Amino acid sequence: MITRIRAIGIGLGNPEHLTGQAIRALQTVDVILVPDDGEATEATADLAAARQAICAAFIAADHPYRIVEVPEVVGLGREAGAAPGTAAYGHGGDECAEVVDRYAEVIDGLGAHEQTVGLLDWGDPARHDWAVRVVAALSARLGVEHDVIPGISAPQLLAAAHRIPLGRIGSSIHLTTGQRLVAEYDSALGDVVVVLDEDLHCGDLADLYPNVELCWGAFLGSADEVLVRGRLADVIDEVRRVRAEARRRHGWVIDAYLLRPPGDERGPALPAWPRMESLSDGVVSLRPITAADWAVLLEEHNDEESLRWDFTGEPLTERHARRNAARAPRDWSGGRAARCVIVDEASRAAAGTISAVRMGPPDVALIGYGVLPAFRGRGLATRALTLLADWVMRETPIGRLELGHKIDNVVSGKVATGAGFLAEGVHAGRLRNADGTFSDEVSYARIRASAPGPAAST
Secondary structure: OOOEEEEEEOEOOOHHHOOHHHHHHHOOOOEEEEEEOOOOOHHHHHHHHHHHHHHHHHOOOOOOOEEEEEEOOOOOOOOOOOOOOOOOOOOOHHHHHHHHHHHHHHHHOOOOOOOEEEEEEOEOHHHOHHHHHHHHHHHHHHOOEEEEEOOOOHHHHHHHHOOOOOOOOOOOEEEEOHHHHHHHOOHHHOEEEEEOOOOOHHHHHOOOOOOOEEEEEEOOOOOOOEEEEEEHHHHHHHHHHHHHHHHHHHOOOOEEEEEEOOHHHOOOOOOOOOOOOOEEOOOEEEEEOOHHHHHHHHHHHHOHHHHHHOOOOOOOOHHHHHHHHHHHHHHHHOOOEEEEEEEEOOOOEEEEEEEEEEOOOOOEEEEEEEEOHHHOOOOHHHHHHHHHHHHHHHHOOOOEEEEEEEOOOHHHHHHHHHOOOEEEEEEEEEEEOOOOOEEEEEEEEEEOOOOOOOOOEO
């Protein structure tokens, strides 16, 4: 009766890819379960041989074990021409359940002396959703313990083969699939890695991002390893040719590629907002919103007057308030929005919020603000808007600030004109009401040529 299930990463078939931890784990198994797609092909023979070589290299001759094949579930996303056993399990709960059923059925038939079951996973099971979920579900169903032993993954081998780091300082690493690549890709993502992309969707990006560097490789870490590297627009046809040739020669391919934007295309699509500690005119001050300010966002939004002018009239939940506050620093560093708490200097209490959001044409920002009920009628919103507008015009390239309000919200209009914004007109039926109707919007703007407000201290 089994007592433990182990998912063991074995790299891409080279015995030298196993870590010391994986070797020690392999030496404990009594039964090794492997997927069987029912096809006797050169690919299945090659992979079986690689598995056997790994077991022979690291499991002692006096330790009895056996390899048991488990029928693979058909249609779980393995790409055409990809290696058996590399299906992307995890596309749905029903599919995962079917995989678990098949493995559990095989385990139920094991001998009483077979206590440790091993699942040998190509690459690193710790980054394969299907492997981790299947092992965890099996463990829960059978009431036994389980663990996941990491291995060397295709992205690691790819980077090493091309003698490049996987990711660069100050940049991100994004792992995705070929099917999602075109919709997701942006140079701001940093290094983007794709494994098992039969259709080489990266080619669809060649016209839009011709200067992105493509680092491609197949059969990584083996004697059959093939590599191509260069400017995407220049080498994509060569990659197609080399990949097709490798597949004809072997009958299957395990490959991966990395897309790396050139240095002048890295980083966020928008410049980060300048650093702000605090802005003050002696009566009010502004400071960036942090995750701890969620209660201010909750109170400001859920006030009866605020809900009256809201688009939906729906109160903000604590969960969403916490999420919005936690996202504010990221919006700041990502260049999207500078969101601030308005502080009453006399009491040092939070009096409301104000934001500048980049949107529309370049160097244009949209302003939004709200003051808590206890602080209304004292001119704090006008002071806060003046402070923020002066700061934006002084510290950023933004040359136009815009704001608008529903035509009946005259108080908001007084705040705008008091801070030097000029009314530009009325947009008929532009702003949605909570009941589904639409109100006219009065629009205002302040441009760089406008007279600046009172000087602010930082």
